[in-house]
Amino acid sequence: MKYISTRGKAPAKTFTEILLGGLAPDGGLYLPEEYPQVSRAELDAWRSLSYADLAFAVLSKFITDIPADDLKGIVDKTYTPEVYRNARAGSDTAQITPLRTLEPGLHLLELSNGPTLAFKDMAMQLLGNLFEYVLDKQHAELNILGATSGDTGSAAEYAMRGKRGIRVFMLSPHGKMSAFQRAQMYSLQDANIYNIAVRGMFDDAQDLVKAVSNDHAFKSRHKIGTVNSINWARVSAQIVYYFKGYFAATTSNDQDVAFSVPSGNFGNICAGHIARMMGLPIAQLILATNENDVLDEFFRTGVYRPRGTENTYQTSSPSMDISKASNFERFVFDLVGRDAARVSRFWSRVDAGGEFDIKSTEYWDSLPEFRFASGSSTHADRLTTIRATWEKYGVMIDTHTADGLKVGLERRRPGLPLICLETALPAKFEETIVEALGRKPERPVGLESIENLPQRFEVMDKDVDQLKAYIAAHATSEHTAGS
């Protein structure tokens, strides 16, 4: 299996060749040359597999340059119940992504039982083990540099902690994350994890990362890489749980289902799109946004109009507060019949701060074939949905999952079983839960007093030279040994 760029001007590469990189050299995103197809016989055989065996079956179709035994070992190590034990009482954690049925035909797929209580662990844990394996083979090292406002950074740190050959330099806005999020990240004592609290906002941290990444000499000298959401391996790992959720919610492969997906950068739902393209019977992919509705607008009107960061709202489902959806280009590539020249033209407008419109093209007529529906949600909707779910089913959900459930119920076709992806546990977003329910969410065992653990982080001004000096001082084996 080879991977090609959505902009059509980069050479095809294998899975491990694109694993450690980001964008393709032509500025596009990598996708498989063609989507592997899953036959009816395979679907029938996959129905009874454990999560790890299913992950191996699915990923084997995309990863053809890692020996099968090695891949099996990596997948088994990644998808073990010990890693995904932060579930609510009564969840069958042996399933890795247990399905919780609220009422017949309405389910939550629990994707947030991993170490950081958000679905990003599902992919990031695999990435950590793949990185370690590949770096070991190449006798190479990698210094991961990123900026986070919460979920992605902590998922990356928990996936990379203690891994040979890998260091993580994660920038976060000083004093701007919740006490729980700070505790999650800053309490890590692993020598290969460096938390840098930048005096400023998330955008300041992001600017610093961009400034360092634009210094190509520095970047290659210090082997700097990223783990952002456009990484293909992350998308591929997420395809697996669409299969797992489908099997758990149905009794035969003749049935259709709808998935509803709380969306920001379009990474999660992109995996659902690919699962459908492979042959999984998904009749509806329901995309839910919060007040930052750039994607809902596209599916309603045909116009993709990224907002500037100044027009991006801070909401109570913060992990969906995006101005543009970095994975969306993958879907558009398929929508336009994989016409890379067309994608390049669209994104030359987007990259210049503009927009594109498919309403007047033939692509608007083919959009329904892709089975998307969409809607958006507000803070008031989240409170109502969290309350209703608690009162009706005794199940506490987080703010992002509430966006998904609200839009899913609104847009699902009557009679279709609905599987709502649970993208975080309520414990992560205590403040809004208290606002909705007048009580605090339960914390998973062991995390009750995480705020009291000793914390380890470096406070820094928004100063590129200071950051570079810090990285240079810590990013070589000589310096980390014994530190």
Ligand SMILES: *Cc1c(COP(=O)(O)O)cnc(C)c1O
């Ligand atoms: C990252 C995140 C999302 C958005 O997922 P995308 O793949 O960016 O669309 C939704 N909910 C939570 C809790 C997240 O952390």
